[in-house]
Every structure is written in structure tokens, then in C-alpha cells.
Ligand SMILES: Nc1ncnc2c1ncn2[C@@H]1O[C@H](COP(=O)(O)OP(=O)(O)OP(=O)(O)O)[C@@H](O)[C@H]1O
């Protein structure tokens with residue numbers, strides 16, 4: 001779905017500060033990838049290469065096999081990879097939810113009957129059908145963000161890249177958005193790239209990529225990445241709370257597993273330790 005080859009990026013011509021430094025990455029169709037990294041590590045800069053908002057200073061980016069440096073493919077690339085940003089208020093343009101979702105296909109000149117179908121499908125998919133006649137500004141943050149996702153879905157993308165879509169949301173809104181992304185990935189086979197600072201969200205992905213100063217320094221399943229607790233912490237990042245608890249228990253000499261990430265798994269691990277009464 002997305003390939004980067006020796007990708008390098010500098011914001012200023014002639015600047016020797018590499019914001020992205022030789023990134024080689026392959027994201028397969030249908031993957032759900034979380035991207036982590038501390039502030040300024042290059043996550044947003046990388047994400048913007050995935051739909052040609054930014055173009056490589058060196059190396060290549062291919063989206064669905066299309067070279068982003070080929071200007072004639074810009075429209076197709078943007079249609080294939082949709083972007084969702086942090087602030088839903090900046091992404092909603094119309095005064096009625098369904099009009100907002102219809103905005104992109106209308107601009108593309110899709111026939112109105114077809115638009116009706118696409119809009120209904122997109123709102124249904126994000127669970128917002130009952131709000132289709134509502135005003136976006138009266139919705140909760142999580143609902144607004146789901147409408148923004150429906151707006152991207154209306155382009156029928158194969159991939160959606162989300163740059164901290166839950167950062168401004170309350171816990172309920174966060175859950176709604178992450179559940180929506182999991183559903184899109186599972187049921188529509190849409191490739192998801194989720195940039196987040198929330199480790200419990202990263203656990204929902206199939207694969208976690210960790211960036212540091214413009215490079216990818218870890219890439220694996222959530223269990224593989226989050227078992228490297230000390231390394232993650234040395235990068236100024238957290239691990240999911242349950243992984244942290246297991247790590248602390250291990251330090252105290254308990255035989256706690258290193259691949260435990262969810263509360264349910266943590267509960268089972270502790271129960272089993274108590275039953276075995278091992279220290
Ligand atoms: N428009 C820009 N012009 C110049 N430098 C920029 C620009 N945007 C980002 N940078 C610099 O590029 C580097 C990477 O920034 P980027 O926004 O990609 O990081 P990030 O990982 O998304 O950070 P955050 O977690 O804060 O969103 C930083 O050093 C940043 O200061």
C-alpha cells in the first residue's frame with residue numbers, strides 16, 4: 001500500500017537538518033499500523049508524505065504503486081489515501097453533517113444519486129446516520145471526528161492516515177474513534193495508519209512503529225515493541241499501564257510475563273501468579 005525507499009526530508013532547501021533520515025518502510029494493504037514517537041520525532045512529516053502533502057527531498061514514496069513525485073498522479077494518490085487531523089473543527093466545512101460528508105464527492109462531480117448512496121454508507125459505517133441532519137458544531141468531539149472520517153470515506157480511499165485524531169477528545173470520544181478505525185480496518189479492509197501518543201490506542205494496532213529523531217527505531221507487533229519497556233522509556237515514551245505494572249513486578253522478582261498489554265490479560269497473569277504462588 002505504502003512504500004518508502006531511503007526517504008529523506010528537509011523543510012528548507014540547503015538545510016542540513018534531516019527531519020526524515022533514510023526511512024525504509026513497507027505498509028501492506030489491510031494493515032493497522034500505529035506510529036509512536038516523542039514530539040518533533042517526525043511522525044507528522046512522515047504521514048504527510050503518504051498522500052503527497054509533502055514530497056521527498058531524497059528517496060521515494062510509493063502509494064499504491066504510484067510515485068508521489070509524479071505530479072500527474074497527485075489526484076489519484078489523494079483519493080487513495082485520506083488524511084484526518086487532530087482538530088475536527090478545522091476539518092468540517094458544511095453546516096449540516098450529510099452535506100459535509102458529501103463535500104468531496106460533490107467536488108469530484110459524482111452524480112447526485114450516487115452521492116446519496118456514498119454519504120449514507122459513510123455515515124452508517126462510522127455510526128453517525130442518526131445525526132445526518134444535525135449541525136456539526138453541536139456534536140461531541142468524538143462524533144465530529146467520526147463525521148470527519150466519514151468525509152474521508154466518501155472518497156472511497158484504500159488507506160486512511162490519522163494524525164493524533166483523538167488528542168482533543170475525552171475518553172469516550174477516543175474510544176468511539178478507535179472502535180470506528182478497528183471496524184473500518186476489519187470490515188472494509190481499509191489500511192489504517194494511526195499516529196498517537198496514547199499507548200493503549202497503539203495496542204489496538206497490528207503493528208507499532210516507533211520514531212526517534214527522524215528515523216524508525218522499532219517496528220513490530222504491540223507485544224514485541226512494548227516488551228522493551230526500558231528502551232521505550234529511555235525515548236521519553238510510556239508503555240501501556242498494564243505492561244508497566246508487569247515490568248515493575250518483574251523488577252521485584254515476580255515471574256510476570258512481558259507480553260501482557262490489556263487489563264484482561266493483566267488480570268489473568270496476576271491471577272495465575274497468585275494461584276502458582278510464585279515469587
Ligand atoms: N513546517 C515546518 N517547517 C520547518 N520545520 C518543521 C515544520 N514542521 C515541522 N518541522 C520540524 O520537523 C521536525 C519534525 O516535526 P513533526 O511535526 O513531523 O514531528 P511530530 O513527531 O509529528 O511531533 P508532534 O508529536 O509534536 O506532533 C521538528 O523538528 C519540527 O520542528
Ligand SMILES: [Mg+2]
Pocket residue numbers: 043044045163
Ligand atoms: Mg505531529
